[in-house]
Amino acid sequence: MHLVTSKEMREIDRHTIENIGIPALVLMENAGRAIAEEVVRWSEGRGAERRCVSRAPRWLVLVGKGNNGGDGIVCARHLVEQGYEVELLYAVPPEQLGGEAAVQRDIAWRMGLSATVYYADGAPPDWSRWDGIVDALLGTGSAGAPREPYASLIRAANASGLPIVAADVPSGLDADTGEPADPCLRATVTVALAFMKRGLLLYPGAEIAGEVVVRSIGIPTAAAEEREVRTFVLDERTLERRLGVQIPLPRQADTHKGTYGHVLVAAGSRHMSGAGLLCAGAALRSGCGLVTWAVPQLLELTLAGRLPEAMLRGLPDGSTGEWRNIPAAELAVLAAGKQAVAIGPGMARWAGDSAWLRELWDAVDAPLVLDADALNMLADANKLADVPPFAAWPRRASTTVLTPHPGEMARLCGMSVRDVQRDRIGLARQFAVQHDVTLVLKGARTVVATPDSDAYVNTTGNPGMATGGAGDVLAGVIAGLLAQGLTAGQAAAAGVFLHGTAGDLAAAKRPSPGSLIAGDIIHEL
Numbered sequence: 001m002h003l004v005t006s007k008e009m010r011e012i013d014r015h016t017i018e019n020i021g022i023p024a025l026v027l028m029e030n031a032g033r034a035i036a037e038e039v040v041r042w043s044e045g046r047g048a049e050r051r052c053v054s055r056a057p058r059w060l061v062l063v064g065k066g067n068n069g070g071d072g073i074v075c076a077r078h079l080v081e082q083g084y085e086v087e088l089l090y091a092v093p094p095e096q097l098g099g100e101a102a103v104q105r106d107i108a109w110r111m112g113l114s115a116t117v118y119y120a121d122g123a124p125p126d127w128s129r130w131d132g133i134v135d136a137l138l139g140t141g142s143a144g145a146p147r148e149p150y151a152s153l154i155r156a157a158n159a160s161g162l163p164i165v166a167a168d169v170p171s172g173l174d175a176d177t178g179e180p181a182d183p184c185l186r187a188t189v190t191v192a193l194a195f196m197k198r199g200l201l202l203y204p205g206a207e208i209a210g211e212v213v214v215r216s217i218g219i220p221t222a223a224a225e226e227r228e229v230r231t232f233v234l235d236e237r238t239l240e241r242r243l244g245v246q247i248p249l250p251r252q253a254d255t256h257k258g259t260y261g262h263v264l265v266a267a268g269s270r271h272m273s274g275a276g277l278l279c280a281g282a283a284l285r286s287g288c289g290l291v292t293w294a295v296p297q298l299l300e301l302t303l304a305g306r307l308p309e310a311m312l313r314g315l316p317d318g319s320t321g322e323w324r325n326i327p328a329a330e331l332a333v334l335a336a337g338k339q340a341v342a343i344g345p346g347m348a349r350w351a352g353d354s355a356w357l358r359e360l361w362d363a364v365d366a367p368l369v370l371d372a373d374a375l376n377m378l379a380d381a382n383k384l385a386d387v388p389p390f391a392a393w394p395r396r397a398s399t400t401v402l403t404p405h406p407g408e409m410a411r412l413c414g415m416s417v418r419d420v421q422r423d424r425i426g427l428a429r430q431f432a433v434q435h436d437v438t439l440v441l442k443g444a445r446t447v448v449a450t451p452d453s454d455a456y457v458n459t460t461g462n463p464g465m466a467t468g469g470a471g472d473v474l475a476g477v478i479a480g481l482l483a484q485g486l487t488a489g490q491a492a493a494a495g496v497f498l499h500g501t502a503g504d505l506a507a508a509k510r511p512s513p514g515s516l517i518a519g520d521i522i523h524e525l
């Protein structure tokens with residue numbers, strides 16, 4: 001499913017109306033009807049407990065000046081047809097409506113729909129008369145914080161305690177960033193028209209929008225392709241239809257462990273051996289045939305048998321238990337013939353580690369996953385005199401996946417975490433294209449960006465996954481999927497989606513998500 005900005009949505013609308021020839025009024029009719037259907041669905045479901053069943057449901061529709069308001073008027077008509085008692089509350093004098101919204105206003109008037117006008121300095125609506133509210137004040141045409149009289153109406157609606165179904169976007173929410181203005185309407189349900197808007201998926205918008213339902217209004221999906229929308233909601237459908245990944249990955253009967261690839265995990269050191277354990281364990285659970293787990297030699301005996309399915313390889317470490325004494329060439333030899341290599345979790349840092357990683361960057365032929373400490377080694381290359389900056393590292397013949405959390409991304413880009421979070425999709429995409437890597441920017445709604453400029457925003461996962469080791473698990477899953485022959489984009493997207501799904505399953509089994517630990521995610525893979 002495409003994930004659009006307001007600007008893209010406007011272009012798609014225009015293209016549909018002007019080039020394809022579907023009249024704007026037809027789209028508005030479909031939009032309003034879809035919103036009405038969602039009101040009915042909500043009323044008959046969860047809303048039924050709240051209201052008196054011996055009378056018709058009563059809903060107040062808040063109507064703004066633009067096309068969002070027009071959608072609201074159409075919605076009101078369809079609710080009346082369903083036997084609802086409905087009133088329109090215009091936020092501006094109805095004469096001010098124009099275009100298709102004015103056409104809807106006149107239809108409503110001729111049909112005798114009851115309507116009043118709201119004034120910021122007048123009496124507030126008597127909310128006790130209503131069972132619910134439709135918010136059709138502001139949609140994708142909104143700019144800046146809602147002005148009066150919208151502002152006081154939004155505040156009053158929020159304070160009413162009534163369920164609110166928002167048309168397209170909750171009024172006051174930035175449809176592109178998910179940032180709420182002051183005030184911003186808090187919706188129970190948001191009916192996203194035609195396509196999912198970025199601000200409904202990104203936090204805090206995802207929370208403000210309540211349950212989000214995307215409803216088709218007759219705009220063909222091809223119109224989004226035509227306008228070159230390259231951002232997608234990462235769900236099972238996108239994985240299957242856009243990325244060609246079938247979940248679960250198909251397994252032929254007549255195969256052996258060699259069929260599913262061999263992963264090398266270079267992770268864990270004296271104080272952080274668990275990171276390697278989680279990474280290698282997750283790689284095994286993702287379905288690859290074999291995992292070799294490389295560790296500093298001192299740890300070998302202690303770790304023996306902890307993950308019996310993996311092959312443990314201790315590398316000469318001068319009896320330190322640290323990677324600092326292990327030449328890059330030793331690891332490169334081990335990487336030969338592997339189908340994927342994951343480097344970084346729990347590795348720790350040492351003087352000269354950026355140059356060490358730079359050597360492996362060239363020497364490893366297999367697809368590479370860099371996580372945690374390896375990402376900081378990359379970032380530091382930008383500051384050191386003896387290593388070229390990351391942007392100058394040669395393009396690898398094989399694929400590379402980087403999996404930074406916002407802090408690591410900030411270091412990689414030389415900016416603040418706040419700036420990283422401001423435009424996660426844009427930044428991830430720009431980085432992936434510029435450096436020819438697949439970038440996984442972790443966090444609530446992880447973004448996967450590919451070098452060919454596609455971006456995917458994940459829908460799975462929960463706050464319980466904000467726990468030590470969860471990232472090591474993700475790196476292992478992505479490496480495991482790469483080893484099975486998935487492309488970097490496929491493996492990163494499927495890995496992120498499955499990691500989140502496993503986290504959701506794990507959280508559902510716990511009394512509260514906060515008690516989830518990284519190992520639980522592996523069990524659910």
Ligand SMILES: NC(=O)C1=CN([C@@H]2O[C@H](COP(=O)(O)OP(=O)(O)OC[C@H]3O[C@@H](n4cnc5c(N)ncnc54)[C@H](O)[C@@H]3O)[C@@H](O)[C@H]2O)[C@@H](O)CC1
Binds near residue numbers: 069138168
């Ligand atoms: N053909 C189309 O473009 C379609 C649009 N649709 C609906 O139309 C919406 C977009 O319509 P519009 O572009 O008319 O825009 P909106 O209806 O979102 O609002 C724009 C109007 O609100 C005013 N406004 C903007 N920011 C404001 C603020 N901060 N405070 C107070 N007033 C403000 C503007 O003066 C303008 O008149 C979509 O969200 C969707 O609901 C649907 O009807 C489907 C078809």
Ligand SMILES: [K+]
Binds near residue numbers: 136138171
């Ligand atoms: K709205």
